Amino acid sequence: MEAWAWLEREGILIRDPNQPAPLFFISRRGQRMRSQQDFEAYRKAGLLPKSQLHPLIAAKVYPAFLRGEYDTAIFQAFREVEVAVRAAGGFPADLAGVNLMREALRPVKNTARAGPLTDTLLPVAEQEGMASLFAGAILLYKNPQSHRNVPADAADAAEVIGFASHLLRMVDRRKAGKAIGSTMNTELVITEGPLGFAPAGTMPPALSLKEARAAERFFDFFTANAGERRLPRSEDPSPPARHRGLDTVPQPSRRSC
DSSP states (O other): OHHHHHHHHTTSEEEOTTOSSOOEEEOHHHHTOOSHHHHHHHHHHHHSOGGGSOHHHHHHTHHHHHTTOHHHHHHHHHHHHHHHHHHHHTOOTTOOHHHHHHHHTOOOBTTBOOOTTOOTTSOHHHHHHHHHHHHHHIIIIIHHHHHSOOOOOHHHHHHHHHHHHHHHHHHHHHHTTOOTTOOOOOOOOEEEETTEEEETTOOOOOOOHHHHHHHHHHHHHHHHTTTOSBOOTTOOSHHHHHHTTOOOOOOGGGGTO
C-alpha cells in the first residue's frame, strides 16, 4: 500500500469528496503522465526541484538532467559557473579554469591585491578557502567531464548540480558587492515543472526502489484506463499486473475503490 499512499501524497490520485465511500479519481497532474517517460521525469524532478535552482541552471542545465544526461548536465553546470566568474570579474576569454578562479578570488595576502570577487571582510584563511572551493569545483567536476565520460546517477548528479547553483548565487552576491555570507531576500515563487505547478522550496520525497516499482505498476493500470477519469470501484489492477509477472501489487479492494 506504500505505492498507493505515495500516489495520494503526490496528488496523482485524489479522493472524491462528494462520495460517501472512498472513491478516487486521477488528478490533472496524473492525467499529464501519458507515458513512462512522463512518470520518470516526475521522479527525477523530485530529486532536483527547479524552483530551488539558480536561473541559469534552471534554464540551461535542468532539461539535460530530466533527459538523464547526467554527465552533460554536470559539465554544463560548472561551465556556467566559469562563465559567470569571468563575466563578473571582467576577465578576458583566454583566462579559464583553475587560473581564472584563483585570479577572481585572490586573497589579500602580503602585498597581493584582492581579486575582484574576493570578500575582503572574511579572514585571509577563509578567503583562501573560497578560492580553493571554486578552483577545486572546476578541477573535480568540470575538467573530467571535458575529457572523458564520467558515470553519474540521478541522485549524485542532483547534488553536484545543486552545488553549482550555490556557487552561482555566491558569484551573484559578490557581483552585487554583498558579502559571501549575506542573506539574500527570498520570496515565494510558483514555478511550473514538467507535470504541474509547485511553490519554491518544496521537494517531493524521493521514492525507494520498491515504492517506485509498485507505483509504476499502478501507473500502467491508470494509463491503460485513461479514458475513464473516475476509477470504477469494481476495477482490480491485479490481473493485468500478474499477467506481466508482477504479483505483488497491493489490492485496491482494501480501499474500497
